[in-house]
Amino acid sequence: MxxxxxxxxxxxxxxxxxxxxxxxxxxxxxxxxxxxxxxxxxxxxxxxxxxxxxxxxxxxxxxxxxxxxxxxxxxxxxxxxxxxxxxxxxxxxxxxxxxxxxxxxxxxxxxxxxxxxxxxxxxxxxxxxxxxxxxxxxxxxxxxxxxxxxxxxxxxxxxxxxxxxxxxxxRPGYKSRLKIFLQGVKERLCENCQRRMDANPLRALDCKSPKCIEATENAPRITEHxxxxxxxxxxxxxxxxxxxxxxxxxxxxxxxxxxxxxxxxxxxxxxxxxxxxxxxxxxxxxxxxxxxxxxxxxxxxxxxxxxxxxxxxxxxxGFQERPLAAFIALGAAAEKKGIELLKLWRGAGLRITEDFSEAPLKKRMKRVDQIGASFAVILGEDEIKEGVVSLKDLKTAEQEKVKWENVVQRVFKVK
RNA sequence: GUGGGCGUAGCUCAACGGUUAGAGCACUGGACUGUGACUCCGGGGGCUGGGGGUUCGAAUCCCCUCGUCCACCCCA
Structure with missing residues (x-):
């Protein structure tokens, strides 16, 4: 077991x-x-x-x-x-x-x-x-x-x-008053309340048993004493x-x-x-x-x-955590650049995780979808040259190239 | 402490006492070597909570036990 x-x-x-x-x-x-x-x-x-x-x-x-x-x-x-x-x-x-x-x-x-x-x-x-x-x-x-x-x-x-x-x-005066009242209706109280009548008579008032509710209907009220x-x-x-x-x-x-x-x-x-x-x-x-x-x-x-x-x-x-993005680096150069970019984006308040697997992109896209990411942030050789990432909205399937410094505001815009 | 319901795959659930316990979803491989979620084909998964009993034969019936949920008592 x-x-x-x-x-x-x-x-x-x-x-x-x-x-x-x-x-x-x-x-x-x-x-x-x-x-x-x-x-x-x-x-x-x-x-x-x-x-x-x-x-x-x-x-x-x-x-x-x-x-x-x-x-x-x-x-x-x-x-x-x-x-x-x-x-x-x-x-x-x-x-x-x-x-x-x-x-x-x-x-x-x-x-x-x-x-x-x-x-x-x-x-x-x-x-x-x-x-x-x-x-x-x-x-x-x-x-x-x-x-x-x-x-x-x-x-x-x-x-x-x-x-x-x-x-x-x-309270002591009220308690004894209540006790006297409870004595009078003792037989109509549930077992529990009869048992604790002396030690803690107030509890009879709070009892949910219909018997007790009925029996204590006319009990003295503390608010009046x-x-x-x-x-x-x-x-x-x-x-x-x-x-x-x-x-x-x-x-x-x-x-x-x-x-x-x-x-x-x-x-x-x-x-x-x-x-x-x-x-x-x-x-x-x-x-x-x-x-x-x-x-x-x-x-x-x-x-x-x-x-x-x-x-x-x-x-x-409907309370939910802030949306999560996932970073996918294609190749060693992108992984290295990613260290710097992730620091930048995280510092600006973005929630972003990285997919460290070396599987084909297809599988990595599937992985980031499964972990619940709302966006895939892809960095490959082409993107590095242009100073951009391919940002894919995993809900709408829309994809566009976004400059590195604009990634955070772009993600926040969609939410 | 008292009473009741329920325990079958990761999840939701099927299976008259009778072949090898199934399905959907999920997972996984492929179709598809820079694009998930859709589609198609394949795959792995279970001491049916545990123990005992009845029976030729038990997921199914009986007993015990553990777990869980709900209610009572009481409390947040």
Missing amino acids: TITAIRGFNDILPGESALWRHIEDEAVKVFSACGFSEIRVPVADRTELFLRSIGETTDIVEKEMYTFTDRHGDSLTLRPEGTAPVVRAYVEHKLYTSPVTKLFYAGPMFRYERPQKGRYRQFYQIGAEVLGDESPRADAETIGMLVELFRRLDVSGITLHINSLGCAEC LCQPCNVHFERVKHGLAGLNIAPNINPRMVRGLDYYSKTTFEITAEESLGSQNAIAAGGRYDGLVSDLGGPATPCFGFAIGMERLAIVIKDK
Whole structure:
């Protein structure tokens, strides 16, 4: 048997990688324009980091982490998400000495789940974090930045869902209120929700089981039990979004899977071809995490985009790599001249490869066609004498002689 | 972790339990020694995912296993 990739770990082949590169390039442009800088954190961190940040009773920690013991006996975990390592780095390097720090990251995350459409064990996220800003405008503007990125990537049919989960002041009170309500309808809840009712009652609101949706129809809503500061914050976030012409869908039932969220949480869904895995980005505020991890009290807001899901949603939008030309030298003199010419053309921005085979021209034409070149650039004895190449458009079969210095503009003209 | 669909050539798929497992596309040689993609003629390709069983005989039926896709749980 030949060796195959690990289950849930995928190769991104050239046809698709061009789109990925495009997404990443656009994200960097948009984030950078908003004042974010890149941070690169390791793919592995101490297991304890994730236990303390994500929460010990979450599904991620309970059953989805790639955890192993290294040769030294330390328990390490492949990062299941990006915020925890970023905050760890923020605290470790004391970046909080700056009043506000805006960071973005991109890279693979790891969760041990059954693969399905838009979900893999190694998956890629692009995320951004605003550390040290408590303003509701930070929430709104950061969501706005994300919406702008999706607009530029030509993602259509997206919906923004937002909610507020309250804070350390008001959430406990709501939680016990909800627990009392759930006790009353306990028999009508699904097994799962009955089991986690005490540890994590909020999850019952997010359950997709029709039983639970029906049973919790009249459950108290968190948005009606926020403390004054949280309520004001939430109102200002909504106001800020309105100022950006973004109409959110207020969803008081939305609960996120990580324990560190407080106040604003949000999710952006795409209706297109994703089935139930339709969240392409999500995030929220986590005002308590930095101090939980040993730093000073630091309000933060962030999000992560799921690359695979985003790629699915924009896949059919016709993004393509720049056209490629192929150089064919006929004879030793042409090969030598080619070294100089290729340098000239490539320096001017042309994508051009060379066919190194010594086969008859017929076969070489076929080869360059097969590798996907749009143009054949032929240099033989006649052309050298005239200071030209024979430039053939492989789509239209039109061929003409073009002066060496005009090759690049001639190719760009056709595109 | 639970449930379902599917595994035959590089790809998309055929083949009633019965000759030597086929076709299209792709690849490759030639017709055609400075012109691909069109046309014509030829060629290579397969432990039918793997293992076991039933049978005179298995790609086909049964069991196990692996892989994959989809859904659930949950999440980006």
